Amino acid sequence: MSTATQSETKIESPMLERPLLLTASQNRSGWLLSHAGRTLFMLVTAVSVVAVALIFVFIVREAWPFFASRGVAEPLGSTAWEPQPHGGNADQFGMVAMIFGSLYVTAGAMILAVPVGILAAVVLSDIVPFRVRQAVKPVVEILAAIPSVAYGFFAVLILAPLMQTHLGLSSGTNAFNSMLMLAVMAIPTIVSVAEDSLSAVGRELREASYACGATRAETLWKVVIPAAHNGIIAAVVLGVMRAVGETMLVWMASGNANRIPGPWWNITESVRTMTATIAGEMGEAAVGSMHRHALFAVGLILLLFSLGLNLMTEWLLSRSRRKA
Amino acid sequence: MNIPWRMRANSVFTVVALLSVLLIVASLLVILLPILWRGGSAVVFRGTVEFRRMQLEQFQRGDTAAVRAEVERAAGVRRHAYEIIDRFSAGLDTAGLETKARQLHREFGAQLRNRNLDDDDIFDLRELSGELRDEFLAALESSDNAEALGHLETILSRTDDERRLHGTLAAAFFDMAREYRDVVGRVDLSHREEYLDSLQQVKEAMQNLLGPQSSERLPAIVMEQYGATRWDQAQQHLDHLLWSETWVAVVPGQPLVKTRAPMEERFAGTELAELFPYVRDNAEAMLRPEWTFYWRYFLDDSMSGHYFGGVGPEILGTLMVTVLAILLALPVGVITAAYVVEYGRETVMIKALRMCVNTLAGVPSIVFGLFGLAFFVIYLQPKLGLPQGSSILAGGLTLSLLVLPVIIRASEEAIRSVPPSYKEAALALGASRFRCFVTVTLPAAMPGILTGLILSMSRAAGETAPILFTAGVAMGPIPTSIAQPTRTLAYSSYDMAVGDKMAMLAPHNQFGMVMTLVAVVLILNITAIIVRGRMARKLRGR
Numbered sequence: 001m002s003t004a005t006q007s008e009t010k011i012e013s014p015m016l017e018r019p020l021l022l023t024a025s026q027n028r029s030g031w032l033l034s035h036a037g038r039t040l041f042m043l044v045t046a047v048s049v050v051a052v053a054l055i056f057v058f059i060v061r062e063a064w065p066f067f068a069s070r071g072v073a074e075p076l077g078s079t080a081w082e083p084q085p086h087g088g089n090a091d092q093f094g095m096v097a098m099i100f101g102s103l104y105v106t107a108g109a110m111i112l113a114v115p116v117g118i119l120a121a122v123v124l125s126d127i128v129p130f131r132v133r134q135a136v137k138p139v140v141e142i143l144a145a146i147p148s149v150a151y152g153f154f155a156v157l158i159l160a161p162l163m164q165t166h167l168g169l170s171s172g173t174n175a176f177n178s179m180l181m182l183a184v185m186a187i188p189t190i191v192s193v194a195e196d197s198l199s200a201v202g203r204e205l206r207e208a209s210y211a212c213g214a215t216r217a218e219t220l221w222k223v224v225i226p227a228a229h230n231g232i233i234a235a236v237v238l239g240v241m242r243a244v245g246e247t248m249l250v251w252m253a254s255g256n257a258n259r260i261p262g263p264w265w266n267i268t269e270s271v272r273t274m275t276a277t278i279a280g281e282m283g284e285a286a287v288g289s290m291h292r293h294a295l296f297a298v299g300l301i302l303l304l305f306s307l308g309l310n311l312m313t314e315w316l317l318s319r320s321r322r323k324a
Numbered sequence: 325m326n327i328p329w330r331m332r333a334n335s336v337f338t339v340v341a342l343l344s345v346l347l348i349v350a351s352l353l354v355i356l357l358p359i360l361w362r363g364g365s366a367v368v369f370r371g372t373v374e375f376r377r378m379q380l381e382q383f384q385r386g387d388t389a390a391v392r393a394e395v396e397r398a399a400g401v402r403r404h405a406y407e408i409i410d411r412f413s414a415g416l417d418t419a420g421l422e423t424k425a426r427q428l429h430r431e432f433g434a435q436l437r438n439r440n441l442d443d444d445d446i447f448d449l450r451e452l453s454g455e456l457r458d459e460f461l462a463a464l465e466s467s468d469n470a471e472a473l474g475h476l477e478t479i480l481s482r483t484d485d486e487r488r489l490h491g492t493l494a495a496a497f498f499d500m501a502r503e504y505r506d507v508v509g510r511v512d513l514s515h516r517e518e519y520l521d522s523l524q525q526v527k528e529a530m531q532n533l534l535g536p537q538s539s540e541r542l543p544a545i546v547m548e549q550y551g552a553t554r555w556d557q558a559q560q561h562l563d564h565l566l567w568s569e570t571w572v573a574v575v576p577g578q579p580l581v582k583t584r585a586p587m588e589e590r591f592a593g594t595e596l597a598e599l600f601p602y603v604r605d606n607a608e609a610m611l612r613p614e615w616t617f618y619w620r621y622f623l624d625d626s627m628s629g630h631y632f633g634g635v636g637p638e639i640l641g642t643l644m645v646t647v648l649a650i651l652l653a654l655p656v657g658v659i660t661a662a663y664v665v666e667y668g669r670e671t672v673m674i675k676a677l678r679m680c681v682n683t684l685a686g687v688p689s690i691v692f693g694l695f696g697l698a699f700f701v702i703y704l705q706p707k708l709g710l711p712q713g714s715s716i717l718a719g720g721l722t723l724s725l726l727v728l729p730v731i732i733r734a735s736e737e738a739i740r741s742v743p744p745s746y747k748e749a750a751l752a753l754g755a756s757r758f759r760c761f762v763t764v765t766l767p768a769a770m771p772g773i774l775t776g777l778i779l780s781m782s783r784a785a786g787e788t789a790p791i792l793f794t795a796g797v798a799m800g801p802i803p804t805s806i807a808q809p810t811r812t813l814a815y816s817s818y819d820m821a822v823g824d825k826m827a828m829l830a831p832h833n834q835f836g837m838v839m840t841l842v843a844v845v846l847i848l849n850i851t852a853i854i855v856r857g858r859m860a861r862k863l864r865g866r
Contacts, residue, residue: 030756030759031756033756033758033759034756034757034758034759037758037761037762038667038757038758040659041659041662041663041666041667042663042667044655044656044659044660044663045659045660045663045664045677047656047660047728048656048660048677048680048681048684048728048729048732049676049677049680051680051684051725051728052680052683052684054695054699055684055687055691055692055695055725058695058698058699058703059691059694059695059698061698062694062698115344116344116347116348117344119340119341119344119345120341120344120345120348122341123341123342123344123345124345127338127341127342128342128345136345136348136349138850138853139348139349139352140348141849141853142352142846142849142850143348143351143352145779145782145783145786145845145846145849146355146356146786146842146845147785147786147787147788147814147817147841147842147845148689148786148787148788148789149786149788149814149817149818149821149838149841150355150359150786150817150838150841150842150845151355152818152821153359153817153818153821153834153838154355154358154359156821156822157821157831157834157835158358184351184355187348187351191348215330215331215333215334216334216337216338217333217334217336217337217338218330218334220337221337241686244688245686245687245688245689245690245691246688247688247689247690247788247789248788248789248818252818252821252822275688275690275789278690278693278694279690279693279789279792282693282694282697282792282793283792283793287702295694296694296698299690299691299694302688302690302691303687303688303691306686306687306688306691307683307686309686310682310683310686314679314682
């Protein structure tokens, strides 16, 4: 680069020959480089915006024929999902059972993961010394990094046989299995976001509480956690997002029966989620068929759901930032 | 509440909270250790002589002479076991004896015609041979020991005829009768059918344990050409040989209960009973297990489904898809981060950008897969003149979108954490903002960006849902261009766990596949943690 060598020689020379501040006309190449670089940066930055736009456009484009011909009453009003019926029956695309399945395993996972996650975040931010915290954080990170297919593998080949022999269940792949594994997968997200927001609560609040004679449990329970509630709720929402969007694990571990469990609280029955339906059936849905459009429609519901949760977290996190 | 109670509540809270951390650590160990331990057994195990033979014949590996010598030594020990089986099945296999007797009679007739005898003699001798044959067949057919013995004694009592037939083919009838008389003396003929079934089981178990006998024709399927290649597998097959399992209804209406009985009992009193203690005591000499470190597992292609061989193509495929994704996402990610930090004053635009990045990070991975299918595979590939189907290119593009937010966030943080004094110094020397960024800020932020890079590689390597419809196949050749689909560690882990029935026969390879994936992810993450630790120390001033 010619400008680079030029300016370096200038700097090395004892006497500066040009004024410290150059106008655009005096340093044309520098001005051009700066502005060209900036424009280039801006163009490249647009890639992520374009990507999001393309994702929406293409998912909607593929899902549109389904909603156009079936409306929303059928998918959101029935549990019968018969994309390729035998014997000339009409195909049916009721999505209620799989939407229920997604929410069901997510709710179960959250009941397990939220208390553990928040308590662990409290431990990391307030109870253990710095060294222990430095040792535990990588564990949480590795837990988050293990691929979901490995969790699914564990669920199918190790956990499911154990459940069959020790709990006497007829099938080890069921809602309970996926709830347990989803909880393990959602915990790292909850811990790290909740811990950040707990740490962001100022020292003054804690000190004030201790000065009033509160124990550590009381300080945390009545002062710190309420003060950080926005961030903690955001952590839970992010955990929900992780669980709802999870595919491989639920596909492998949930048993994939498209129905709502007998009594609704029977978690040992098998369920099927939206993600698992897409993953399992896309391979057999022909290009341009109603089945394929229906699967894209399921994808669109998922996408809108995660977008909604995303906006919610952002709002919550911005509120917690403003407070802190 | 009084103070002791408050203190007690405080300790209870602390203990419960600490337990939750222990629970997290424990769940990591519970999930990781079995996968790593059992997967490790795909690489380090006690390999038998069959394994070394397989490596020699299928992969041209090892010392030919040494392996041959070892096979010979093992075959020496095995021979006795096969002899026991042959002797036992000779008596039981009446179908074989039956055809033999009929054939003998026919051939004897042919032999007579070639000898220059007169017709009466020929007729006489044929008649005689026919009588012997019928008597023998009657003995074979009978399932009552006394009756069969009666028929055989009738044959053997005709000593005159034996002398007369001496030197002809028909003399063999007497030998066969004598042999079969021995069998009848030993075996309870009324259980013959049962013995035959069990014998079939025993033969199958022997085949699984030791492979086909060297005299037999080689099976066409590679999997069946070898016995147990691993000592743990051999012990399972040995168990099947030594024990018979049956499902018995102990209580009517209740689920059946599995019961085990030694095979030896079934054959009690017969010649075959001797086989079981012999195989049990000599299994090690027959298979010669040795500790093997099969490091080529990570390079070898798999054979016979995933029964033999390793995960080489899967590692290669994962690497190709991941590297492609990173190559595409890294420049975009770093530049986006740079723009946000360096020029991030137009708040509306930056806000919109940030929202897009967050949305991208929140899109479920299966939706990325759908998008990759609809856009890259079906829309873009035909426009580029490529066939409409899964390809490494489509998978890499899809994954690059998936890791883009990870790279953007990590790079942004890294660039922000560069001390402002660096930048101020560069600006004071007259560098433009762009040059200041390229020559000063970027090098200083490099370790942080590198951490983000490593983490996003681990993320891309582990994702399965986005490549389900865009790049992955369960079986297939090693790709030669990026327009072809590929096997990957993540996809194959899924397929071997649920889809592939053959893989169930080789659990060590099932676990080996997922162990390799987990190991790749762990190595990348630990590297990232170390790099970040160094960086933090450096920023703190060592």
